[in-house]
Amino acid sequence: MLKTGMTPHSSLSTSGREGRRTVRMPESEIIETIPLLEETVRIEKRQVEKERLIVRKTVHHRDETIETLLRSQELSVQRVPVNRMVAEMPPIREEGDVLVVPVCEEVLVTERRLILKEEVRIRRTETHQPVQQTVRLRREEVVVERPPLATPSKKES
Numbered sequence: 157m158l159k160t161g162m163t164p165h166s167s168l169s170t171s172g173r174e175g176r177r178t179v180r181m182p183e184s185e186i187i188e189t190i191p192l193l194e195e196t197v198r199i200e201k202r203q204v205e206k207e208r209l210i211v212r213k214t215v216h217h218r219d220e221t222i223e224t225l226l227r228s229q230e231l232s233v234q235r236v237p238v239n240r241m242v243a244e245m246p247p248i249r250e251e252g253d254v255l256v257v258p259v260c261e262e263v264l265v266t267e268r269r270l271i272l273k274e275e276v277r278i279r280r281t282e283t284h285q286p287v288q289q290t291v292r293l294r295r296e297e298v299v300v301e302r303p304p305l306a307t308p309s310k311k312e313s
Contacts, residue, residue: 210301219290226287232279238272246272254279 246258255278263271 205305208303208305210303212299212301214297214299216295216297218293218295220293221288221290223286223288225284227282227284229280229282232281234277234279236275236277238274240272242270242272244270253281 242260245260248258249256257276257278258272259274259276260270261273262268
């Protein structure tokens, strides 16, 4: 800012410029302020590439033969005729490795009687047999590369 001094008896003239101010000071002088320069600040952000990565993922396959024991069960059903009168329904029972399921039938006589018609015997046999099977196994691998950054070329003046 530019400051100029004037005596209280001097006259002031204004040229119509914006920003010019006149201040009357007590007892001695009048000070005129003229702005000469004004600075402003503008802040901007921009992205700067600091590092570059290349990531590649590959999947590798390999065939491998595995050996294991395969378990299977077979059921055989045998119907055994009984034809015996019973007072109540017999329960399902197990005799060793055989499951016995009673089958009853009501017959009409002068009185009602329960006759055990037959038994169904279900035998469970278990076998084990070795098997070989080829299976495909996968393994993933990731490679990370850091290529050099491209530097901007400088123009010679």
